[in-house]
Amino acid sequence: MDMKILVVGGGGREHAIARALSCNSGVKLYTAMARHNPGIASLSEGVLLEKETNVRAVADFAKKSDVDFAIIGPEAPLEAGIADTLQEQGVPCVGPTRMAARLETDKAFCRTMMEKHGIAGCPHYRVFQDPGEACEYIDAYDGDLVVKPIGLTGGKGVKVMGEQVDSEGAKKYARTLHGGVVLEERLIGEEFTLQAFVDGNHLVPMPLVQDHKRAYEGDTGPNTGGMGTYSLEDHLLPFVTPSDYRDALEIMRNAVAAMIAEGQPYRGILYGQFMNTRDGPKVVEFNSRFGDPEAMNVLSLIRSDFAEVLCRIIDGTLSPAHVDFAKQATVCKYLVPQGYPDAPVAGASIEVGDYGDALLYYANVGEKDGKLTTLTSRTMAFVGLGDSLEEAETKAEKAAAAVKGGVWYRHDIGKTSLLDRRIAHMKGIR
Ligand code: AMP
Ligand code: GLY
Numbered sequence: 001m002d003m004k005i006l007v008v009g010g011g012g013r014e015h016a017i018a019r020a021l022s023c024n025s026g027v028k029l030y031t032a033m034a035r036h037n038p039g040i041a042s043l044s045e046g047v048l049l050e051k052e053t054n055v056r057a058v059a060d061f062a063k064k065s066d067v068d069f070a071i072i073g074p075e076a077p078l079e080a081g082i083a084d085t086l087q088e089q090g091v092p093c094v095g096p097t098r099m100a101a102r103l104e105t106d107k108a109f110c111r112t113m114m115e116k117h118g119i120a121g122c123p124h125y126r127v128f129q130d131p132g133e134a135c136e137y138i139d140a141y142d143g144d145l146v147v148k149p150i151g152l153t154g155g156k157g158v159k160v161m162g163e164q165v166d167s168e169g170a171k172k173y174a175r176t177l178h179g180g181v182v183l184e185e186r187l188i189g190e191e192f193t194l195q196a197f198v199d200g201n202h203l204v205p206m207p208l209v210q211d212h213k214r215a216y217e218g219d220t221g222p223n224t225g226g227m228g229t230y231s232l233e234d235h236l237l238p239f240v241t242p243s244d245y246r247d248a249l250e251i252m253r254n255a256v257a258a259m260i261a262e263g264q265p266y267r268g269i270l271y272g273q274f275m276n277t278r279d280g281p282k283v284v285e286f287n288s289r290f291g292d293p294e295a296m297n298v299l300s301l302i303r304s305d306f307a308e309v310l311c312r313i314i315d316g317t318l319s320p321a322h323v324d325f326a327k328q329a330t331v332c333k334y335l336v337p338q339g340y341p342d343a344p345v346a347g348a349s350i351e352v353g354d355y356g357d358a359l360l361y362y363a364n365v366g367e368k369d370g371k372l373t374t375l376t377s378r379t380m381a382f383v384g385l386g387d388s389l390e391e392a393e394t395k396a397e398k399a400a401a402a403v404k405g406g407v408w409y410r411h412d413i414g415k416t417s418l419l420d421r422r423i424a425h426m427k428g429i430r
Contacts, residue, residue, distance in 0.1 A: 001026050002026045002027075002028070003024075003026055003027050003028070003068050003307055003311075004027075004028045004029075004030060004045075004065060004066060004067040004068050005021055005027055005028070005029055005030070005067060005068060005069060005070070005071065005307065005310070006029075006030045006031070006032065006058075006061070006062050006065065006067040006069070006070035006071070006091070007021070007029060007030070007031045007032075007040070007044075007070075007071055007073065008031070008032045008033075008052055008058060008070060008071070008072045008073055008074075008077055008082065008095075009032075009033060009052055009072065009073025009074045009077075010031070010033025010034055010035055010036070010037040010040060010052075010073075011037070011073065011074070011292055011363045011364065011377075011378075012292055012293060012295075012296055012334070012361040012362065012363035012378065012380070012381045013073050013074075013289075013290050013291070013292035013293070013295040013296065014031070014033065014037070014040060014073040014074075015037060015039040015040050015296075015361040015362050015363070016290075016295045016296040016299040016300065016361055017071060017073060017290070017295065017299060017306075018031065018039070018040045018043045018044070019039075019043065019299070019359070019361070020299040020300075020302055020306040021071075021306055021307050021310075022043045023305070023306065024305050024306070024307045024308075026307075027307050028045045029043050029044045029045060030044060030045060030046045030047075030048075030061070030062070030065040030067055031044045031046075031047050031048070032047075032048040032050055032052060032057075032058045032061055032062075033047070033048075033049065033050075033052065034049070034050065034051050034052055035049070035364070035375075036049060036367070037362050037363070037365070038362055038365065038367070038372075039360070039361060039362035040362070045065075046061075046065050048061040052074060052076060052077040052082075053076050053077050053079075053080040053082075055077060055080050055081055055082040055085040055086075056085065058077070058082060058085075058086075059082075059085045059086050059088075059089045059091065062086060062089065062091045063089055063091065067091060068092075069091060069092040069093065069094065069310065069311075069314055070082075070086050070091055070092075070093045070094065070095070071093075071094040071095065071310055072093065072094065072095030072268070072289065073289060073290065073292075073295075074289060074292075075101065075104055075105060075152060075287065075288055075289050076152065077095075078095055078096060078098065078101040078104075078105070078288050078289065079098065079101055079105040079152060080098070081097070081098040082095065083095045083096060083097045083098070083101075083268075084097050084098055092314045093267075093268075093314075094267070094268050094269070094310050094313050094314065095267075095268040095269075095288070095289065096266050096267060096268045096288050097264065099264045100259055100264045100265065100266045100267070100268075100288070101288040102264075103255065103259070103266070103270075103286040103287075103288055104152070104271075104285070104286055104287045104288040104289070105151065105152055105288070106150060106151070107148050107149075107150050107151075107182045107285070108127040108150045108180065108182055110285070110286055111125045111127070111182060111184070112127070113255075113258055113259075113262065114255070114258075114283065116258075117254065117257075117258035117261065119251060119254045119255060119258060120247065120250070120251055120254070120280075121247070121248075121251045121274070121280070121281055121282045121283045122282070122283060123184045123185045123187055123282050123283070124184060124185040125182055125183065125184035125185070126182070126183050126184075127150070127180065127181075127182050128174075128180065128181050128182075128183065129180050131174050131175045131176075131177060131178065131181065132175075134147075134171075134174040134177075134181045134183055135171040135174055135175065137183055138161075138167055138170050138171050138174065138183065139167070139171075141183075143185065143186070144160070144161040144162040144163075144185075144186035145161050145170060145183045145184065145185065145186060146158060146159070146160050146161065146183070146184050146185070146186050146187075147159045147161070147165075147170050147173050147174050147177070147181060147182075147183060148181065148182045148183075148184070149177045149179060149180070149181060149182075150177075150179055150180040150181065150182060151179055151180075158223070159173050160186055161186060162186060163186075164223075187275040187277050187282050187284065188275075188277060188278075188429065189275045189276045189277035189278070189282075189426070189429055190210075190239045190240075190275070190276045190422050190425060190426050190429075191210065191211070191273065191274065191275050191276070191284065192208050192209070192210050192237055192239075192240055192248075192274050192276060192281075193208065193209045193210065193211055193229075193271065193272070193273055193274070193291055193294050194206075194208055194248050194249065194252060194271075194272040194274060195209070195269060195270070195271045195272070195290060195291060195294060195295075195298060196252055196269070196270050196272075197269060197309060197313055197318055197323065198256055198266050198267060198268060198269070198270045198313070198318075199267060199312060199313045199314075199315070199316045199317070199318040200260070200265040200266065200267045200316050201256070201260070201265075201316060202316075202318045202319060203249075203252055203253050203256050203270070204318055204319065204320050204322070204323045205249055205252075206235075206298040206323075206325065207231045207232075207235035207236075207297070207298055207301065207325055208231060208232075208235060208236055208237045208240060208245070209229050209230070209231045209291070209294040209297045209298065210229060210230060210231075210237060210422070211226045211228075211229045211273075211291065211293065211294060212226065212227045212228050212229065212410065212413050213226055213227070214227070215227060215340070215341055216410070217410050217411065217412045218412065222341055222342060223341075224336070224340070224341045224378075225292065225341075225377070225378060226291070226292060226293050226294075226334065226378075227333075227334050227336070227409070227410045227413060228293060228331070228332050228333045228334050228381070228409070228410055228413035228414065229291075229293045229294055229296070229297050229330075229331075229332045229413070230297070230329070230330060230331045230332070230389060230392070230393070230413065230414040230419075231297045231298070231301075231329060231330045232329050232389060233327050233328050233329045233387060233388065233389075234327070235325060235327070237422075238419070238422075238423050239276060239422050239423050239425075239426035240276055240281075243280075244276055244280055244281050247280050247281050248272060248274050248281040251272065251274075251281065251283060252270060252272050255270070255272075255286065256270065266288075267313060267314075268288060268289070268313070269288075269289055269290045270286065270287075270288070271286065271287035271288070271289060271290065271291050271294070272286055273285045273286070273287065273291075276426065277429070278429050278430055292363075293332045293334055293381055296330075296332045296359075296361050296381055296383050297330040297332050297383065298325065298330075300330055300359050300383045300385060301325040301326045301328060301330060301385070302323075302324070302325055302326075303324045303325060303326050304322060304323055304324045308322065309322055309323055326385070328385045328386060328387060328392070329385070329386050329387070329388055329389045329391070329392040330383055330384065330385050330392050331383065331384045331389065331392040331393045331395070331396040331397075331413065331414030332381050332382070332383045332396065332413075332414075333381060333382055333396045333397065333399075333400045333409045333410065333413055333414070334363070334378045334379075334380075334381045334409060335350075335378070335379045335380050335381065335382075335400060335403055335407040335408070335409045336377075336378045336379055336407060336408060336409065337374035337375070337376065337377075337379060337406060337407060338374075338406045338407070338408060340376075340377075340378070340408075344374070344375075344376040344377070345374065345406055346366070346373070346374055346375050346376050347366070347368070347373050347374065348373060348374045348405055348406025348407075349368070349371045349372065349373050349405050349406070350365070350371075350372045350373065350374060350379065350380075350403060350404065350405035350406060350407055351371070351372070351403065351404045351405055352372070352380075352402070352403055353402025353403060353404065354402055355382060355398075355399035355402060356395060356398060356399060357385075357395065358382045358383060358384045358385075358395045358396055358398070358399035359382065359383040359385075360380060360381075360382055360399070361380060361381045361382075361383065362380050363377065363378045363379055363380055363381060364376070364377035364378055364379060365379055365380060374405075374406050374407060379407050380403075380407075382395075382396045382399035382400050383396060384396030384397070384398075384399065384414075389414060389416060389419065390416055392414065393413075393414035393415055393416075396414060397411065397414075
């Protein structure tokens with residue numbers, strides 16, 4: 001079936017979305033992105049270079065290109081109401097409305113909604129509009145807290161007491177958050193990501209993935225957008241028991257049901273970031289989109305026609321029978337500029353070598369005199385696939401090592417030694 005699809009966003013995640021869609025030869029892709037992404041552009045019939053939050057311009061481009069529907073990669077355009085604007089123009093959208101996207105964009109809404117609907121896995125939390133009251137709470141609280149701005153922060157706005165800050169540092173940070181602050185109990189455990197396709201009513205899960213937010217090896221250094229990810233051939237993780245998995249899935253299903261009850265049905269990709277604790281999985285956050293890098297793991301594995309899955313999300317006819325992923329392991333390694341994330345060096349040239357049968361996804365790259373250069377965000381990622389984690393890691397590592405120039409990456413992501421540490425950590429907690 002011939003289809004025209006608009007992809008909004010220009011990073012590694014959106015390159016993975018575009019590539020998965022382009023496996024269907026009947027699909028013509030149109031893309032709207034703030035900055036030229038050579039990987040996405042090479043798959044597209046038409047490109048709009050425009051800020052993704054300029055929803056009016058994106059909707060005009062969708063109409064002009066006569067697309068059948070759109071899929072939204074990043075959260076910022078969702079917060080700006082892109083799904084609402086597209087729908088007003090008669091363009092269906094895989095991505096929630098502005099109100100439904102508050103699951104991600106408004107951390108106070110997310111926690112209040114979970115509490116109101118009795119959804120399991122909600123950490124103890126308090127919402128403060130007044131930073132002074134937040135500081136009093138920090139002083140009175142017996143234990144470590146996590147300080148979160150209510151709004152979007154690109155994954156870098158959370159400060160964890162006992163990890164990045166002490167209580168003085170937490171208060172100092174809270175005082176800067178004039179738009180409101182959520183304080184919540186610090187959860188201890190192992191994090192994992194559960195992403196799902198949601199058509200308003202039905203939810204179909206994707207393979208579990210583990211992300212690495214910290215910049216440096218051994219999970220040290222500042223938080224980043226995510227340095228890399230892995231998933232296993234059974235689509236589970238060894239530190240998540242079958243009962244933990246069922247609980248996490250149930251939490252996601254209950255969140256979807258709660259959004260219907262709120263009169264804001266959720267349609268799109270739902271991303272659950274979980275902390276697997278002594279007491280089972282707790283929700284660190286929901287995102288209203290694919291994860292970046294997590295999208296690259298799961299979309300490199302998808303075997304069913306991704307365009308058809310998206311059509312079913314729009315029609316409300318999604319079921320597990322329509323979604324199939326290869327039973328392989330994946331390792332994704334992000335290459336980032338020297339100095340990233342604190343003082344990234346842009347403009348350094350990079351040369352991609354022989355990357356074997358790994359998949360290359362471009363993210364934030366520039367071009368100068370026909371050569372690729374770094375910009376200030378994550379540059380590009382390689383995904384290795386294999387029948388085992390070791391095989392997948394070897395492919396991703398070899399591909400990444402063959403890149404010359406001003407980039408670096410974490411060698412430890414996807415190594416079995418790292419996985420063994422995770423398993424031991426979880427054993428120690430339980
Ligand atoms: P977020 O921006 O909400 O994804 O948070 C970024 C990171 O902060 C998460 O991936 C966690 O590692 C950490 N984090 C967030 N909330 C909590 C929490 N309640 N307890 C412990 N760590 C947290
Ligand atoms: N990888 C984390 C995120 O996309 O939010």
